[in-house]
Amino acid sequence: MSLRPRPAPTKQPSTTEPEPAETSKTPAGPPQRLQSLSQRAISQTLTTTANLANLLPTGTLLAFQLLTPVFTNNGSCDPVTRVLTFLLLVLLSLSCFMASFTDSVKASDDRVYYGLATFKGLFLFDYPDPSGSGLPDLSNKRIGFIDWVHAVLSVLVFGVVAVRDRNVVACFYPQPGHTTQEVLDIVPVGIGLICSLLFVVFPTRRHGIGYPVTLGK
Known part of the structure; x- marks a missing residue:
């Protein structure tokens, strides 16, 4: 009896896919706050300041933005530039006051x-x-009572915008203490809120120099 050789078995490709490596399921730590409370307060103050700046005469605000870096030497003031910066702020405040009339x-x-x-x-x-x-x-x-109210509010709003400018703050307070920094952070928020409410309570119909003129005016 002859023995017939048996064919060698061929390996079939495995149909099972390799299991993916288990990802580490380490519990995520507590979410970190991206901003501290003080940073959020400062950001909110800057937003409020930007909105209040719309209540100022355009020419005065533009002059402040252009001249402040020059007068303060980008925040590095000496006694002379500090006095000149103070005079500039006084003149711009008077401009805001007179523009209300x-x-x-x-x-x-x-x-x-x-x-x-x-x-x-x-x-x-x-x-x-x-x-x-x-x-x-x-x-x-x-001239009426509302004009005087808006003149005072415009000066206060300009003061808020000036205090929130980093060049002005660095010029007059290069290294503010803890108490001074708290005042610079908190007081503009209160003044801005009060001025916003008073502008709503005492509206004006005037469209003076530096303010937009409505179509029906």
Whole structure:
């Protein structure tokens, strides 16, 4: 009887896929706060300051942003530049105060003319006709109580914007102490909140120099 050789068994490819390596399931630690409470307060203050800056005259705010780095030498002040910076802030504060008493009217020629409110009415700067023909009644634009309120609030708002500027703070307080830093962080928040509420309680209809003029004005 002849023996027939048996064929060698061929290895079939394994159909089972290798199990993925187990990922380490270490419990995640407690989430870390990305910002501390003081940082959040400062960020909120900056946002509030940016919103309050919209209440200031555009020209005054632009002059502050352009001149402050120059006068303060980017925050590195000596006695001379410190005095000059203080005078700059005083002049810009007066600009905010006086801008609250300016107003604009639309004449019959569809042009807008600006003027200064007085106790008798509105004194126009650039109206060509001295008789005032073609103008609406200007006696109802005399100075009132609301104008004084807005003038004081504008100065306070400008003070908040100035205090939140890093160049101004570095100029007058290069190394503020703990108490001074707390005052610089907390007081602008309170002043900004009070000014925001008072601007809502005492609205104004004036559209003076540096403020937008509405279409119906």
